[in-house]
Amino acid sequence: MDIEKVLKCLTNSFSRFIHLAMFGASTNLPSQHDYKYVANSLKLFKRALDNIGQSCMHSDEVLCKELEELDVAVNEAREFIENWNFHMSKIYGVVQSKQLISKIQRDSIKICETVYGLIESSSSTSSTSILADIKHFMDELKNLNSETTAEKFEDALNFIKEQKVPPLELILEIIELFRLSSSQELLKESIAVEKENVIVDQPSQISYISDLVFHIRETMVNLESFKTINGVPVPAYFICPLTLQLMFDPVIVSTGQTYERDSIQKWLDNGLLRCPVTLQTLSHTNLIPNYTVKGLISNWCDKNNVKVDHPDKSTSEDQLVSNLTIENGFDRLSFQKSNHRSTEESCSHSRSGSTSTVVSSSEHLCEETASDAGVSPNDSTTFSHVKRVVTDLKSPSNETQTKAAEQIRFLAKNNMENRILIGQSGAIQPLISLLHSNQKLTQEHAVTALLNLSINGNIKSMIAESGAVEPLIYVLETGNTCAKENAAAALFSLSLLEEYRVKIGQSGAIKPLVDLLGSGTLRGKKDAATALFNLSIFHENKARIIQAGAVKYLVELMDPETQMVDKAVALLSNLASVPEGCLVIAREGGIPLLVEVVETGSQRGKENATSILLQLCLNSPKYCRLVLQEGAVPPLVALSQSGTSRAKEKAQQLLSHFRSQRENSSGRGKS
Structure with missing residues (x-):
């Protein structure tokens, strides 16, 4: 094997991972802090690897194989970050992230130990500085501790594995850490975990997570029952186990459990065929109106002067x-x-x-x-x-x-x-x-x-x-x-x-x-x-x-007179996540229009336009220069202070990238 080629491939993978983890990751990415820590550590390792290929060290079969394994691990982590979206399970995402990061840790330390031994036995005059870099990197990786989120999750999972209910304080901490106190967030997480339960290769692991989510829902229902409306406690069986809200249209599923119709229908529409509460497989998906509970809720509302509005079904x-x-x-x-x-x-x-x-x-x-x-x-x-x-x-x-x-x-x-x-x-x-x-x-x-x-x-x-x-x-x-x-x-x-x-x-x-x-x-x-x-x-x-030529039309539809700006920019944002999308957006003259949307568009339009510009600039220094030439900095600075949370984040990432590019250019000029 040619160690020079293997090293070049690995350092390229490092660069892509570092850039994505530092600038392109979603704000709700699980274990984001850990990914950034690993990215910073890999910068040190990359510096050492850049020197190894030019040392007098001979090509080593074992080392080449270890380098290839690390390359796979780094690319798996990068793909996870790229593919992460808010529909996925936050909790299972933490599990996956820990596995991916641990693999990078193990493979990196193994390579360091191999390289350390090979260089120590060589007579290279540059070996001292290389060994120092490797030692520093090993210390950095060994000092990596999981985020509090992962630690608390593991503690809760250990109780589940021992068939025990996690303590209330621990469940409440997890609810806070994963931001599951919102009924919609908890419903989304419940559906995401159950979907993973259907497709994942490790049923025991996801089954434990499913049990944990069950306990979280149960805890939330109990907490909701302590709340009052007009000073009157809400009976627990009036609350939907999925929405955690007073039921408007209660229905019974085949296991005998009662849910709000809209929430259980959404569950079923996602192809989920287990009862969320009993976890038993549903013998059929018919939803039978629970007139008894509906009547009890109606009487309770009349008695206590509570007005029941139809729940928001926008999700x-x-x-x-x-x-x-x-x-x-x-x-x-x-x-x-x-x-x-x-x-x-x-x-x-x-x-x-x-x-x-x-x-x-x-x-x-x-x-x-x-x-x-x-x-x-x-x-x-x-x-x-x-x-x-x-x-x-x-x-x-x-x-x-x-x-x-x-x-x-x-x-x-x-x-x-x-x-x-x-x-x-x-x-x-x-x-x-x-x-x-x-x-x-x-x-x-x-x-x-x-x-x-x-x-x-x-x-x-x-x-x-x-x-x-x-x-x-x-x-x-x-x-x-x-x-x-x-x-x-x-x-x-x-x-x-x-x-x-x-x-x-x-x-x-x-x-x-x-x-x-x-x-x-x-x-x-x-x-x-x-x-x-x-x-x-x-x-x-x-x-x-x-x-199929969609980008040309979408760029044309960014003209405000088309009444299609937000739809066009939203679709372009998805297409910009692949390199060929960035290429065609730039080629079709999309950059000036995107900058204009950042300056004058709707909040959603500004958010998506900034996301596209970030993808373009990360993709190519040439696009970065074009974006700067269009005067993007002032509207981005304004957006970083007054946009939506995601728009602020993307604007800050893009401005940080501009600074990084300028510093790199300045450094090259001095040398």
């Missing part, structure tokens, strides 16, 4: 789709009368004028057209009626099929019970078949019906598993304006199922979505950007989106 994935129903207009009607203008013309017309005018007109026309279809969008229906309509979907008559698809479209528009009935009636497959209809209006009704149905998490899964992805792509390529936009929104809805981000990306959806981003109406561009954003969460899709 639910299904609600994310529901929000888009308002923002993106899921049921975007053409409002076509049989003897009036074409679908495309009327669809376009319905979006003209002011926003308020369009909304009010749309609502009125929607009700009018729904009435023409024989249903009101808010009306419930019967299973037998739905079955008859589903039978009509399979009719040989185009007119009958179109009418049936239209009816299902409206029945599914606003009524949750109707969606469930339609899903259970066998409508999904016939609707998917109609996506290939030669009748554009039939195709539009079918795709919009599927989109409205996908708001329900279980039906979303049914649609995906019934092979809807390719037919939706066909509509995206061949449909009328409204159909294309709704197909894009439907693909976004399906991409909320994690495994379908991969399938949608591999099935050819990205190119037509990018085409819609470039040539669609404003509504279509927003639909396409939303779908592409969600697909870009999966790493392999980033390259596909870039290769």
Whole structure:
């Protein structure tokens, strides 16, 4: 083996890791302090390694192998930092971080001991300074102690392993250290841990973590029960074990446990099939209303003059789709009368004028057209009626099929019970078949019906598993304006199922979505950007989106007049996390516009634009110079003082990088 090549490869890995750990890591990265400590220690080791390759030491097979193993360990840690996101389990992240850091420690110390022995036995005149550097590095690594977070977590885990409940004081410390006191944070952590429990290779380890999270939830429920509303204690069984809030719509799962409907639905929508409290596998995923508990809560509220508001559902994935129903207009009607203008013309017309005018007109026309279809969008229906309509979907008559698809479209528009009935009636497959209809209006009704149905998490899964992805792509390529936009929104809805981000990306959806981003109406561009954003969460899709030419359109959409700045910058932020994304953003002239967003954009836009500029500057000194030439420093200084917490952090990292570049340049000039 050529030790020079191995050393060069390792020192490059060191540089990438050091830069990422010091400047590019997320603020909520587990064991962040430890990663920075390791990065600083590796700087010392890198200096020693730079000299080793030029010493008189001969190539050593054992040493080469040890260096390669350390290279793997450092790159594994770097990839973990790069891939970390706020959806992941904080607690399991600490476990993974400790394992990764310990491996770097062990491998580094082993190399130091080998090198120390080899150099001591050589007659190199430079050996004294090299040995001193290595000794210093070994001392630094041996002095590395885990963060308090990791220590407390290990203490709690030891109790779990001994089948004991951790002391209350320890659980409270962990809640504080991991910032799990918020009900939404605890729900997010519970879901993240359970998802890891499904996929991880070390079931015993994640099982212990799952048990710990259970004890944390139980503790939080007990603490909540000590709180009062209007001076009255809240009974513990009125509190959802997942949201830690007074239940509004309690439902029973197959194990007999009761939860708030929205929280347990989100749990199920993430593919989790164990009861959060009993940890037993659910025999089915039906949610049965708990009228007894709901009645008790209602009586308790009336008696104690407590007003119960519907809980905030903004964190639910299904609600994310529901929000888009308002923002993106899921049921975007053409409002076509049989003897009036074409679908495309009327669809376009319905979006003209002011926003308020369009909304009010749309609502009125929607009700009018729904009435023409024989249903009101808010009306419930019967299973037998739905079955008859589903039978009509399979009719040989185009007119009958179109009418049936239209009816299902409206029945599914606003009524949750109707969606469930339609899903259970066998409508999904016939609707998917109609996506290939030669009748554009039939195709539009079918795709919009599927989109409205996908708001329900279980039906979303049914649609995906019934092979809807390719037919939706066909509509995206061949449909009328409204159909294309709704197909894009439907693909976004399906991409909320994690495994379908991969399938949608591999099935050819990205190119037509990018085409819609470039040539669609404003509504279509927003639909396409939303779908592409969600697909870009999966790493392999980033390259596909870039290769399909999305960056050019996104840079154009950073013009404030497009009303798309925030969406464009959010998607570019994901694409900038890969080198080819940085290259194309710079090549398409994105840097001046990004600096402008940092200066004049919304809070979210400033945050994402700063993140992109940081990625660009870390990627290349050339981009760094271009960013500075655009006058980025003043708005970044302002942002570092008054932006969101993430924007402040990114702005400070970028300003620190500028200083580092200037100091390095100054140092080179002096030498």
